[in-house]
Amino acid sequence: xxxxxxxxxxxxxxxxxxxxxxxxxxxxxxxxxxxxxxxxxxxxxxxxxxxxxxxxxxxxxxxxxxxxxxxxxxxxxxxxxxxxxxxxxxxxxxxxxxxxxxxxxxxxxxxxxxxxxxxxxxxxxxxxxxxxxxxxxxxxxxxxxxxxxxxxxxxxxxxxxxxxx
Numbered sequence: 049x050x051x052x053x054x055x056x057x058x059x060x061x062x063x064x065x066x067x068x069x070x071x072x073x074x075x076x077x078x079x080x081x082x083x084x085x086x087x088x089x090x091x092x093x094x095x096x097x098x099x100x101x102x103x104x105x106x107x108x109x110x111x112x113x114x115x116x117x118x119x120x121x122x123x124x125x126x127x128x129x130x131x132x133x134x135x136x137x138x139x140x141x142x143x144x145x146x147x148x149x150x151x152x153x154x155x156x157x158x159x160x161x162x163x164x165x166x167x168x169x170x171x172x173x174x175x176x177x178x179x180x181x182x183x184x185x186x187x188x189x190x191x192x193x194x195x196x197x198x199x200x201x202x203x204x205x206x207x208x209x210x211x212x213x
Contacts, residue, residue: 062176064106069168072099073200076164077208080157092160096120096167100181103168107175115181122186123170123193124163158204165200166193 075095082088097116104111170189186193 058176061106062172065103065168065172065176068099068102068106069165069172072096072102072168073161073165073203077157077161077204080160088156088160092164093120096164099164099168100171103171103175104181109175109180110182112181115184119171119181119184119186120167123167123189158201161204162197162200165203166196169196169199 072095076092079088079091079095082091097113097120100116100120101111103109104116170193173192174184174189
């Protein structure tokens with residue numbers, strides 16, 4: 049008896065999506081270490097945008113750059129608080145000294161990686177269930193995003209011992 053081709057295809061798609069999320073999470077960790085507040089935020093936003101585009105290709109979902117940008121902003125709260133948080137950590141670090149700078153950089157890197165992981169998990173679930181960028185409702189997935197954010201932090205802690213906020 050041969051295996052169900054649809055199930056095999058779904059498993060392959062899920063594996064490609066998981067790989068894409070993990071790769072983008074690792075890149076986001078590096079972006080979080082960029083010492084220029086506006087540059088690190090812009091690079092992180094571009095990376096998360098790229099992740100959604102990759103997932104849309106994997107799930108064969110029509111991609112709209114504008115809808116992806118709106119979806120990311122709505123999901124993470126508009127980005128303003130995130131950018132401010134990252135910038136404030138860097139400013140305090142400069143005032144407090146080298147030890148705080150290292151702690152702040154690690155914290156920012158972990159946040160960047162975890163938020164990218166969470167966005168990837170949200171869109172993997174959404175696209176896998178037949179959703180599109182047009183049908184994306186951030187309020188319906190906010191709790192899942194919060195849980196995935198915590199999961200992302202745990203994944204980073206497991207994978208990169210010592211890189212904890």
